[in-house]
Amino acid sequence: MSEKFQSQYADVNKIRLHYVSMGQGKLILFVHGFPEFWGKWENQLAEFGKDHQAVAPDMRGYNLSSKPDDVEAYHVTDLIEDLRALAEHLGHKKIIMVAHDWGGAVAWSFAMRHPEWLEKLIIINAPHPAIFARELLNNPDQQKASRYMLTFRSPDAEQILSENNYSRLIDALIKFGSKWEMTDEVRQKYIAAWSQPGALTGGLNYYRVSPLYPPTSKEDEDRIQSIMDLPHEMFEVKVPTLVIWGELDQALLVGNLDGLEEYVENLTVNRIPDATHWVVHEQPKVVNSLIRNFIN
Numbered sequence: 001m002s003e004k005f006q007s008q009y010a011d012v013n014k015i016r017l018h019y020v021s022m023g024q025g026k027l028i029l030f031v032h033g034f035p036e037f038w039g040k041w042e043n044q045l046a047e048f049g050k051d052h053q054a055v056a057p058d059m060r061g062y063n064l065s066s067k068p069d070d071v072e073a074y075h076v077t078d079l080i081e082d083l084r085a086l087a088e089h090l091g092h093k094k095i096i097m098v099a100h101d102w103g104g105a106v107a108w109s110f111a112m113r114h115p116e117w118l119e120k121l122i123i124i125n126a127p128h129p130a131i132f133a134r135e136l137l138n139n140p141d142q143q144k145a146s147r148y149m150l151t152f153r154s155p156d157a158e159q160i161l162s163e164n165n166y167s168r169l170i171d172a173l174i175k176f177g178s179k180w181e182m183t184d185e186v187r188q189k190y191i192a193a194w195s196q197p198g199a200l201t202g203g204l205n206y207y208r209v210s211p212l213y214p215p216t217s218k219e220d221e222d223r224i225q226s227i228m229d230l231p232h233e234m235f236e237v238k239v240p241t242l243v244i245w246g247e248l249d250q251a252l253l254v255g256n257l258d259g260l261e262e263y264v265e266n267l268t269v270n271r272i273p274d275a276t277h278w279v280v281h282e283q284p285k286v287v288n289s290l291i292r293n294f295i296n
Helices: 038-048 076-089 101-113 129-138 140-145 148-153 157-174 184-195 199-209 218-228 284-295
Strands: 006-012 015-022 027-031 053-057 095-100 118-124 241-246 267-272
Touching (some): 006 076, 027 038, 027 076, 027 101, 038 284, 053 076, 076 101, 095 101, 101 118, 101 129, 129 140, 148 157, 148 199, 157 184, 157 199, 184 199, 241 284, 267 284
Parallel strands (some): 095 118, 118 241, 241 267
Antiparallel strands (some): 015 053
16 A cells, blocks of 8 residues: 555444545545445545545445445435535535446445535446446346346355455456556455455345346336336436446446436546447546546
């Protein structure tokens, strides 16, 4: 870890969140997804810590943050409040939020519920919930691409993913078309994060509690349809939003961009044709410049 990175803890929302901070100024909050941790954002902390307070938390359930045992403690409402309370703890009332994967799912919902807290929203390869519901219900390709979620929801997920020193999780990050050239040093950091007691279960509980996964029954289809039948305004995002999307993502397909402008009134989309789900690692300079241009 760079000597300029400060590793700290905040007691918020009845849990303890670990976060790494760099720099001073406006708050720019970097929110990771599965199966990552704060270290996903080292490049961004170094870049945006030059002129912001750049902060990357370990989300609840991950690495050095609290890992509640109860699966019900991983609902999106709690995850939103963790981020809001962290910003408040840090002395800020406005956030620029940058989020990927599950972090992006939380960030979309944050923007719907707390637009007054957000100055700008930057989403990287994370689908808007209403559109993801539509794709899971109607797009066979997305249903197939999301089948792994059924494994992650299963009671055997921890055993499957931790076998052979977490080889399947490593594969998820560096195979399947990924162009991320992970160093041995970074690999060890990821394995250390997954090896924290309860950390794998914590991350998997996001999938277990979510109502959005590929339907395997009429009941599942009805549940997803009921989400789509909620009032349109519940899904509207009124803050300026940038979506960065690696088009070679094999888990979240580009159909998740179709119709996004119907929910986001001030939307910029940057598609990166030669990047995958792990675009932040593959093309950090490109990602940083897109974020920099948008927030300026």
